Amino acid sequence: MKVGIIGTGWIAEKAAITLNGLDNCEAYAVGSRQQETADAFAAKWNIPKAYGSYTELIADKDIDLVYIGTPHSHHYDVTRQAIMAGKPCLVEKAFMANATQAQDIIRLAHEKQVFLAEAIWTRYQPAVGIVRKLMADGRIGQPRMVTATLGYSMGNKPRIMRPDLCGGALLDLGVYALNFVRMFCDADIESIDGHCVKSDTGMDLTNAITIILKDGILANVQSSAQCVGDNIGVIAGTQGNIIIDNINNPQTITLNGPGRTFVETIHVPQQITGYEYQFLACRQALIDKLTEPREMPHTETLYVMQLMDELRRKWGVRYPMDN
Amino acid sequence: MKVGIIGTGWIAEKAAITLNGLDNCEAYAVGSRQQETADAFAAKWNIPKAYGSYTELIADKDIDLVYIGTPHSHHYDVTRQAIMAGKPCLVEKAFMANATQAQDIIRLAHEKQVFLAEAIWTRYQPAVGIVRKLMADGRIGQPRMVTATLGYSMGNKPRIMRPDLCGGALLDLGVYALNFVRMFCDADIESIDGHCVKSDTGMDLTNAITIILKDGILANVQSSAQCVGDNIGVIAGTQGNIIIDNINNPQTITLNGPGRTFVETIHVPQQITGYEYQFLACRQALIDKLTEPREMPHTETLYVMQLMDELRRKWGVRYPMDN
Incomplete structure (x- = not known):
């Protein structure tokens, strides 16, 4: 190709x-x-x-x-x-x-x-299948809570600060957190809400998003263009949890059992860049x-864009393209 | 004594x-x-x-x-x-x-x-001073984001399920997450909001709370009585982050620098139980x-109770004592 x-x-x-x-x-x-x-x-x-x-x-x-x-x-x-x-x-x-x-x-x-x-690389990576299999095999019981952080300290980079470059943390980083939730939770979204801290230019610098799914899973995720995040994703279930070391490019997936007892760490296959x-x-x-x-699928790409529109509308984060 | x-x-x-x-x-x-x-x-x-x-x-x-x-x-x-x-x-x-x-x-x-x-043991532990010193010494630059999870899988324990026992995750577990934010962030709260998944008995089983502070720090925390949380707390700054291994009983405090580069791990002193x-x-x-x-101080004990009242009011989580 x-x-x-x-x-x-x-x-x-x-x-x-x-x-x-x-x-x-x-x-x-x-x-x-x-x-x-x-x-x-x-x-x-x-x-x-x-x-x-x-x-x-x-x-x-x-x-x-x-x-x-x-x-x-x-x-x-x-x-x-x-x-x-x-x-x-x-x-x-x-x-x-x-x-x-x-x-x-x-x-x-x-x-x-x-x-x-859409080149949302995390969706195509082997970690997706590994985590889904752990969940499907009942290794963490019933999932109840999903958390994820993506944070990079970017100073005053124009692409984050400027509305005409679609600034803010959401489109650049939050998109990974939203996709993290969507990749591992099949149920429809019952409610989504969010809050953010904005720049002088009106862009979201740090944001928090809470999603409640129809099956009762609560997802609480955040992204920031202003700080060094731990960038960890966690799927917590009734019998254990799965910790993904980096939601932007997973390398290790750690399974813990009841009482946070370590069960195993799975490494993703050797990669070029992950892309x-x-x-x-x-x-x-x-x-x-x-x-x-x-x-x-296109429906999913579009759906995530719609979620981001809804959040930006709530936050008053507007781009010239929105007019 | x-x-x-x-x-x-x-x-x-x-x-x-x-x-x-x-x-x-x-x-x-x-x-x-x-x-x-x-x-x-x-x-x-x-x-x-x-x-x-x-x-x-x-x-x-x-x-x-x-x-x-x-x-x-x-x-x-x-x-x-x-x-x-x-x-x-x-x-x-x-x-x-x-x-x-x-x-x-x-x-x-x-x-x-x-x-x-108030026997909120985490407030009295040496981890408080260690983390505050790392922050005061500018080891993570300007703090921008605080995250914390506390989750225990408790099945259908009466004290979680029953309104007359002040059920829900918030008073039992969320109190630690709120105190985590208050311990390490001095600024006043500008806004607080939250969402939860409730039991059939009307108690919050899993909740998410977003706090924006007057100095622009965003805190996004969650607690759950339904799953095995990672129970990690993170203070993310412009130059690094501090990861606390367990917000309920800190044992190790890990400092990371720019780009999530490991700097050091600090262990708290040997303890009896932490109490x-x-x-x-x-x-x-x-x-x-x-x-x-x-x-x-009493003002702080009372303030955290007021925050929890405000969240419960929003969620419609009511105890008989509220009447």
Whole structure:
């Protein structure tokens, strides 16, 4: 599978490293708004093609999958363009600025019968299956409570502070916490509420979200762009708990029994970056002629965007794209 | 210091073990509603005096401190009686059923000039000073987020399920999570909100509480009487975090730096049960002729009760004592 990378930032580098480490996927092209940035990126990561515009990359007939690694404020236009050109897309999280954009893009992909996926990498990782199996096997009894933290200390990074870059912790980090809950809890949401501390620019710097599910599980999660979180996720049941060491890139899953007695630690398989699973899932979906990945269906991508819209509305965190 | 223990349950046993391990404190008497229960407890824990009523124990002139270890639904009457008799009291948490009871008892103690303390043991433990020092020394930069969990799987224990026993997770477990926040955050509370999953009997089985402080710290804590919690507390700052292994009885305090890099683990001093610090604090306060302990002033005991009243009101968790 030949992948065209759009964007040359930190996440695009991660994608290039990942693709360079895979046998059946290739970092085939990179696209930037500036030719020299594309050239430099291509030279650094040994990528055959470098385009000075997104349009040129999208037009490359040899590309099997366009990976969109621009900031989330800039996903909509380029994804739309790629889908219109019939190009399968893997779009970084948060998928879009809001649910309206997400719905529009998903509708278009269905209309054009073009593959479209959200690059929420945790959904594709082996940890998902490992944790689900522990739960299904009754190793923690009935789950009752889910907690998760994602916090990075980012100072005053523009992408966190600026409304036009869809700032705040929620879309950048909280999205992982919400997906953590959704991955491991099947029941519908009965209620969702949240609170946040905002920046002078009106973006959520630290937030807390409480979700009550129809089966009585309570999820209480938080994210912050202002501090060093423990980044641990916990699924607590009547007979034990499962502790995931890092909800952003799980490496160890620890099972404890009644009374917090240690049972076992499971390590995820050796990985390149952890991003490989999303590329491999896209590859398989394309082989199988699907229009969405099995691991993260469009309904779920859209639903999480809707939850984030609802929370932002409550908090008064608004982006220009919301108008 | 001669201590008279009221109650013969699990927590009373802990108190006896603790006092038996101390040089300058003594488990001098035990009081139960039944003489034979008192006798059995006294025999088991080598306690000189056994009373078949609380009144007799309170009347014992040799007792320096009455420790009230009955269920929290039953604290009010016996504490009132002891204070009226001029007996210094250490009352188990949750201090009272509600803030009205707490205010009444505190007012009475002030009026009678009798020592009164809440046995919220975590407030008296060395971990408090260790964590506060790490924070004061700027080891985690500016604190931004506090999280804490306390969860025990208790099945359908009457004291959790029954309104007349002041059921629910909040008064039994959530009180530790609230105190965790109050111990390490000095700023006033700007807002507090919470959600819960209730039992058929109307008691909160699992709850989530979000507190925003006036200095912009966000605290998001939870407690549950239905599952095995990780019971970890985290104070996350701009430059690192502090992880406390068990908010109910801290043994290790781990300091991490930027990027979650491990810095150091601090172990608390060897302890008997962890309950000794509250007895020693009472002893010192009595020597110093104080009417409340330095570690947990009455204003704070009352304030936490008021927070719990506010949360219960919001949740519709009502006890008969609320009328």
